[in-house]
Amino acid sequence: MQTAPREDQVRAVALRLFKEKGYHATSMRDIASEVGINKGSLYAYINTKEDLLIPVFERAMGMLLAQIQAVTADSTLSPSDRLRRLLRAHVTAVAENLDVLTVYLSEWRQLATDTLATNRNQREEYAALFLQVLEDGVRTGEFRPMDTRIVMLGMIGMCNYLFRWYRSDGRLTPDQIADELIEMVMHGVAI
Secondary structure (H helix, E strand, O other): OOOHHHHHHHHHHHHHHHHHHOOOOOOHHHHHHHHOOOHHHHHHOOOOOHHHHHHHHHHHHHHHHHHHHHHHHOOOOOHHHHHHHHHHHHHHHHHHOHHHHHHHHHHHHHOOHHHHHHHHHHHHHHHHHHHHHHHHHHHHOOOOOOOHHHHHHHHHHHHHOHHHHOOOOOOOOHHHHHHHHHHHHHHHHOO
């Protein structure tokens, strides 16, 4: 039986290579070479290359979804407060989990249909929670009338795109970036 640290090493190397080269451009030989084992030895840890990608997606979506569920479940918060917290949680999740979320946001369409269905359900739940906050704000008169679905898609897209340009050694911290994006969104939804 192989030890867990080697399996962790295989998964970490795969994640790094998927981020650097992309899923399709990364071969099993590349992963094995980086780990320092024969290609055939990888199959002691996984059945297919997709087995290295699925946990990345589960981790990425699980982190985001859990945070958003907690915020939206707090009925003591106004729609504006919930929206601010959703945006901050999303920006922070991307910044703090850049490797995982870069691979997730770049490669989620690479999964087989059955696995993609589970991932799609998680993404749809995530979007529905954002949408509900916007609809609550419009319904209570806290937000202006709007096409809540388009605004929701724009907000999620804006936050997701951080994976393309955010750098931990950059000019702004994740909190400062979140503050700027929150300010922009809140002015956009204001009455």
